[in-house]
Amino acid sequence: MNRFSIDSQALGNVSRRAILCGGLGLGAVAAAELLAGGAVLSATGPSKPGPLPATGSTADKGILGTGHFPARAKRVVSMHMMGAPSQVDTFEYKPMLWKMHGQEIPPSVKGDARISAMSNGQSAFPIMRPLREFRQYGQSGRWVSELMPYTAQIVDDLTFVHSLHTEHVNHDPAAIFLHTGFQLPGRPSAGAWVNYALGTDNDQLPSFVVLKSQIRGAGVAANANTWGAGFLPSHHQGVEFRGGAEPVLFVGNPDGMSREVRRGQLDLIAELSRAQYDRTGDPEILSKVSQYEMAYRMQESVPEATDISDEPDHVLALYGEDVHRPGSFARNCLLARRLIERGVKYVELIHVGWDDHARIAVGHPLECRATDQPSAALVADLKQRGLLSDTLVTWGGEFGRTSYAQGGINETSGRDHHGGNFTMWMAGGGLKPGIAYGQTDDFSYNIVDAPHSLHDLHATMLHLLGIDHTQLTFHYQGRDFRLTDVAGELIKPILA
Amino acid sequence: METVYFLGRFHVLILHLPLGILFLAILLEVVGKFRPFLALCEAVPLLWGAGAISAIATVILGIMHATEPGFQDSPGVELHRWAGVALAAASSLVAILRLRAYLVKYGVRVPDRLASRGAPTSIALVGLLMVTTGHLGGNLTHGDSYLVEFAPGPLRYLIGIEDKYVRPKPKNFESADLYLDVVEPAIMDRCVLCHNDSKTSGGLSFVSYDKLMRGGKSGPIIVPGAPDKSDLVRRIELSDRHDDFMPKDGKTPLTDDEVASIRTWVAAGARASVPIAELKLEPKIEEILRRNLGFSNAGTAGGEQLGQSKSGDYDNLPIVSAAPPRALAALEAADFVARPIAQDSNLLDIEYTGIASVSPSQLDLLGDVAPQIFRLNLRNAGIDDRALARLGSMSNLRRLRLEGARVSDSGVRQLTMLKQLRYLNLTGTGVTDAGLAQLEALPNLREVYLWGSGVTEHGVQRLKHRRSDILVDRGAFNFIQVRY
Numbered sequence A: 001m002n003r004f005s006i007d008s009q010a011l012g013n014v015s016r017r018a019i020l021c022g023g024l025g026l027g028a029v030a031a032a033e034l035l036a037g038g039a040v041l042s043a044t045g046p047s048k049p050g051p052l053p054a055t056g057s058t059a060d061k062g063i064l065g066t067g068h069f070p071a072r073a074k075r076v077v078s079m080h081m082m083g084a085p086s087q088v089d090t091f092e093y094k095p096m097l098w099k100m101h102g103q104e105i106p107p108s109v110k111g112d113a114r115i116s117a118m119s120n121g122q123s124a125f126p127i128m129r130p131l132r133e134f135r136q137y138g139q140s141g142r143w144v145s146e147l148m149p150y151t152a153q154i155v156d157d158l159t160f161v162h163s164l165h166t167e168h169v170n171h172d173p174a175a176i177f178l179h180t181g182f183q184l185p186g187r188p189s190a191g192a193w194v195n196y197a198l199g200t201d202n203d204q205l206p207s208f209v210v211l212k213s214q215i216r217g218a219g220v221a222a223n224a225n226t227w228g229a230g231f232l233p234s235h236h237q238g239v240e241f242r243g244g245a246e247p248v249l250f251v252g253n254p255d256g257m258s259r260e261v262r263r264g265q266l267d268l269i270a271e272l273s274r275a276q277y278d279r280t281g282d283p284e285i286l287s288k289v290s291q292y293e294m295a296y297r298m299q300e301s302v303p304e305a306t307d308i309s310d311e312p313d314h315v316l317a318l319y320g321e322d323v324h325r326p327g328s329f330a331r332n333c334l335l336a337r338r339l340i341e342r343g344v345k346y347v348e349l350i351h352v353g354w355d356d357h358a359r360i361a362v363g364h365p366l367e368c369r370a371t372d373q374p375s376a377a378l379v380a381d382l383k384q385r386g387l388l389s390d391t392l393v394t395w396g397g398e399f400g401r402t403s404y405a406q407g408g409i410n411e412t413s414g415r416d417h418h419g420g421n422f423t424m425w426m427a428g429g430g431l432k433p434g435i436a437y438g439q440t441d442d443f444s445y446n447i448v449d450a451p452h453s454l455h456d457l458h459a460t461m462l463h464l465l466g467i468d469h470t471q472l473t474f475h476y477q478g479r480d481f482r483l484t485d486v487a488g489e490l491i492k493p494i495l496a
Numbered sequence B: 001m002e003t004v005y006f007l008g009r010f011h012v013l014i015l016h017l018p019l020g021i022l023f024l025a026i027l028l029e030v031v032g033k034f035r036p037f038l039a040l041c042e043a044v045p046l047l048w049g050a051g052a053i054s055a056i057a058t059v060i061l062g063i064m065h066a067t068e069p070g071f072q073d074s075p076g077v078e079l080h081r082w083a084g085v086a087l088a089a090a091s092s093l094v095a096i097l098r099l100r101a102y103l104v105k106y107g108v109r110v111p112d113r114l115a116s117r118g119a120p121t122s123i124a125l126v127g128l129l130m131v132t133t134g135h136l137g138g139n140l141t142h143g144d145s146y147l148v149e150f151a152p153g154p155l156r157y158l159i160g161i162e163d164k165y166v167r168p169k170p171k172n173f174e175s176a177d178l179y180l181d182v183v184e185p186a187i188m189d190r191c192v193l194c195h196n197d198s199k200t201s202g203g204l205s206f207v208s209y210d211k212l213m214r215g216g217k218s219g220p221i222i223v224p225g226a227p228d229k230s231d232l233v234r235r236i237e238l239s240d241r242h243d244d245f246m247p248k249d250g251k252t253p254l255t256d257d258e259v260a261s262i263r264t265w266v267a268a269g270a271r272a273s274v275p276i277a278e279l280k281l282e283p284k285i286e287e288i289l290r291r292n293l294g295f296s297n298a299g300t301a302g303g304e305q306l307g308q309s310k311s312g313d314y315d316n317l318p319i320v321s322a323a324p325p326r327a328l329a330a331l332e333a334a335d336f337v338a339r340p341i342a343q344d345s346n347l348l349d350i351e352y353t354g355i356a357s358v359s360p361s362q363l364d365l366l367g368d369v370a371p372q373i374f375r376l377n378l379r380n381a382g383i384d385d386r387a388l389a390r391l392g393s394m395s396n397l398r399r400l401r402l403e404g405a406r407v408s409d410s411g412v413r414q415l416t417m418l419k420q421l422r423y424l425n426l427t428g429t430g431v432t433d434a435g436l437a438q439l440e441a442l443p444n445l446r447e448v449y450l451w452g453s454g455v456t457e458h459g460v461q462r463l464k465h466r467r468s469d470i471l472v473d474r475g476a477f478n479f480i481q482v483r484y
Helices: A008-012 A016-021 A023-035 A151-157 A171-180 A190-198 A259-280 A283-306 A313-319 A329-341 A360-384 A454-464 B002-009 B016-031 B035-065 B075-098 B100-106 B112-142 B153-159 B178-190 B209-214 B231-237 B256-267 B283-293 B310-314 B325-333 B360-368 B385-393 B409-415 B433-441 B457-466
Strands: A075-082 A134-137 A142-145 A158-165 A208-214 A239-241 A346-352 A391-396 A400-406 A414-418 A422-428 A435-437 A447-449 A474-476 A479-481 B336-340 B348-352 B373-377 B399-401 B423-425 B447-449 B471-473
Touching (some): A075 A171, A075 A190, A075 A329, A075 A360, A151 A158, A158 A447, A190 A208, A190 A346, A190 A454, A329 A346, A360 A414, B002 B035, B016 B035, B016 B075, B075 B100, B178 B209, B178 B256, B231 B256, B256 B283, B325 B360, B385 B409, B409 B433, B433 B457, B457 B471
Parallel strands (some): A075 A346, A208 A239, A208 A346, B399 B423, B423 B447
16 A cells, blocks of 8 residues: 555645745645655654454554563553552561651661652651551561551562662652653553553453542542553553443443444444545554454453453452442452453553551551452452463552651651652562562661662563563654663562 | 773784884894895894884883783783883894994994894893793783693693693583582683683682682672672673673673572582582572583473472473464464464464354364464363363463363363473363362473362362472462451
8 A cells, every 4th residue: 555645636735835935844844744644743663554453353463473582471460559658557567667666767867868848848757657567477477567468368479579769759750650661751651562562362352451449539640641652553552441330431332223333334434544544644543443443342342341240259258348339449450350361461450549648547547458458359369260370460659658757746647758669569470479579778768789670670570571671662753762761670589 | 091091902912013023133133144145134223123112112001001900919910011121121222232323323332342242142132031021921811821721741741730630521410510510610711811810800810719719809709608798699690781790891701501500509608519419409490500511301391390380381492393374374363362472482372362162163273283382271262071182282282271161070181181281270160179180190280270160179189299299279269357
């Protein structure tokens, strides 16, 4: 097909004068648009004009088709605790914080790194002890707070990393950095990269799904850039399933329209789009058509995937009471498991809350209660179905929280943001279970051993999917981009 | 400082000039005494002049070169330096003596007697110093046994060096020694070039075990039993872009296997002799050492897997021919998604994405690529016992998902033909304890999942008892309820 076919009618409206004298501004842009068929302005990259997706199983296998080496994990569930949980109140045991409760954090520990503006005006930085006691669990003897009693029961399947760090101390830049490798919006999220690289295993369902939940009055909002496609073709973005009773609105046909009629309608749209594509070469047309086709397939696949009435009671009980409430994190975890079973490659669960600058003694127990049992249940449920063996699960926030109190030590105490070190847990294919990696100092304020940036996390995640992170690139704005930007070393000690 | 280092590097280049020119000068001095070559005497003064100048330049550059950190502590450098200076001085003297005819113009008069008597002595001195300086310099770069390393027996005897002791290769894996057969050769090969008695970068010499353990300027580089605290291990495990990475300067790095072996050796106590038979090795390390020593188990099913090693799924990947493209296309058109497991492999990962049960003709399509199938997902594909029989020809199948299959114990017997199977998912099937017991026959099986099947705890325990290396998960996980 001829990408450079020019619409002679349109060209007739542009005189030589316009092109030559229009200067190097709009005139040149217009000429480029017409002569190169619009391709110049759309994202360059290895976009081959392929056949428009048909209804058969022509599953898109991504630009790589398969990994550079055999994948240990074929699917990812990323549980993003937006707002940032406090590591010392959940998974990082620091006895010193009880000993020094109420005392000023030693200057040698605090150093002179910049403190976020939310607490740097404080005259004192008293250490605040963790909200609950810690106990040891499992064969690995992992210390876990009483705030996370269900996660504690599966610690032998989890890999903790305590030495992650980030430079960004506010939610949006940090969350965008956690997902895209850069703090400003505009780059593709990890899920979009995976989608771009490996495509889908089941073309009946979207290959990257986002499920959001939040605590009432969360104060922070999930940022759409964390599941966006950035400069990749837009069909790689995460598909948000809604929190209510209907995860995908209007997925059914309206009254009077049968599936056959719908099919005919989509066929006509495909024909018209093909004509438009032939004229302009805009790859976004292909994206749009592929999404229409995906929606058509979702009409059958989504109701089946999201209907939990066939779940036995004991499985529902695993996720806790909240699973009966659509839109809750528990319900979303159950949906995530169902989607994973059906071959969805990347599920992002976002739970917003956690941002307890004040009244952390009230806030954190609520957020833990909402997320602890369901996240543990998801891991256990995947494991008993034999799926944990080749699924990668991650859990964590965009940064940590300070071990000193924000707002003094009283009923309204909170903890401020802390990027110097934070904790994530991971589970699944290719990881060493039952270990904790990385060390921070006694105040959970500085990393003492094995610091790792989020680029390292991304490199490791891609490695588990069989992808060499330096080889998955996209050419845009004159250079090659990748998820790990120009950094990223594998966190080898946690790999099996 | 860096400019000095930069210029100093050219010492190694420029030194060839005086060597060549002075040699030629001496040659012409000797040869020029004979009638056929009398005319060549004309060239001699020029050669001496050029030789002296180039020798002086070499010395200057050499002094610059010696400021590099690696040379500070080497004993050989001092001797080489003074020999070189002496060479430059001697060759300058000879040059003055030979060029005296031209020097008269500048008012320098050299007495004839001095010239005729002094010249032969000085020339001989130059020759001697050339050999000395050159040999010492060569030792600095290549080590002092370089020239004679491969000298034949009789010659060795004459020179007086001991026979090069070549440790015989171990006869089998169990009789090998971790230090003597694996670590020491690797270090000798890659590290001794810069860390020997003549050239001691960082004050380190690795020519013997004692010197290796003694360490250098910053103290010992090996902490027995603690590889993470050992600088040697740290540096060889760094990314090669890192400043501290060893070996430096683009020298060939140790292989990943060698790095892992050194780490294992340090962790095991870093002793001068570590018989492998005495070590308890993880399967992965054992595999690496076997490879290193040439006793690899490639191809044998199972081998000596000690305990669970889930990453063993991807070890010893078989090489297969490519699946016929038409068969792959047919699979794609029939509700399967087929991909290679990696870019350079012909092994396939196949998922069934159809909504209806898989038909016999679809199973036929799988049969067309049976030898290539590595991973197969037939979840909810309506597989029954008869269909299972068709899977028997998948000789390389390692991971099989059969969730929801309508299989019974007799169908499971068909699975025992899959000798390479490592992962088997039978959740939601009708398998009972009797069927489960048959899985014992699968030598490579590591994980089997049985949630929602007819298997009881009794059957699970029985299989675990007979095959302690298999993870048998009956599911039915329940939390201990927590009251808030």
